[in-house]
Amino acid sequence: MPQAGGGLDQRLAAAFGHAPPGAPALLVGMDTPQVAAATLAGPLAAGGRGGVDAWYGPAADGGFWALGLGRPSERLARRLLVGVPMSTDRTGEELLTRLVRAGLRVHRLPQLTDVDTAETAAEVAGTAPDGGFARCLAGITAPAGLPG
Known part of the structure; x- marks a missing residue:
């Protein structure tokens, strides 16, 4: 709706x-x-x-x-x-x-903690390091050319 x-x-x-x-x-x-x-x-x-x-x-x-x-x-x-x-x-x-x-x-x-900034995103990802959010965040914050 x-x-x-x-x-x-x-x-x-x-x-x-x-x-x-x-x-x-x-x-x-x-x-x-x-x-x-x-x-x-x-x-x-x-x-x-x-x-x-x-x-x-x-x-x-x-x-x-x-x-x-x-x-x-x-x-x-x-x-x-x-x-x-x-x-x-x-x-x-x-x-x-x-x-x-x-x-x-x-x-x-x-x-x-809700995700409002890059800092809180990292904090939240740390609370559930095996979750989809943490994997996605690692993928977009990994240095170019290196696996996330």
């Missing part, structure tokens, strides 16, 4: 509007390639979801890498996300504050 227009806050809110009725939904940032299925399996398993309304994954730079809603709707997501300043060192804190103020029971996921 086409991405909605507007700022990132509006596009994220609109994405929750496409969740199947009655099903939880989780959005994960594309700039956290080190996320492993095991990181999400327990918290999102049916048995682990009891008493949880939202999942929040903080990023090391003050943003967030994941946001999940147990009973998503575009209306709720708009209330939580629209107006949150994106890409700042306070973005995650503002979102978490809104989740709590909305009365949602929040499960905090582990803090991860």
Whole structure:
């Protein structure tokens, strides 16, 4: 489906509007390639979801890498996300504050580093050195003529 227009806050809110009725939904940032299925399996398993309304994954730079809603709707997501300043060192804190103020029971996921710079790309690749991201990064950073 086409991405909605507007700022990132509006596009994220609109994405929750496409969740199947009655099903939880989780959005994960594309700039956290080190996320492993095991990181999400327990918290999102049916048995682990009891008493949880939202999942929040903080990023090391003050943003967030994941946001999940147990009973998503575009209306709720708009209330939580629209107006949150994106890409700042306070973005995650503002979102978490809104989740709590909305009365949602929040499960905090582990803090991860997202890839914003060459330095953070190298850091993230180091956390999963056998993964596809690390291999790709090695391929583009290897000196010319030498294998990556």
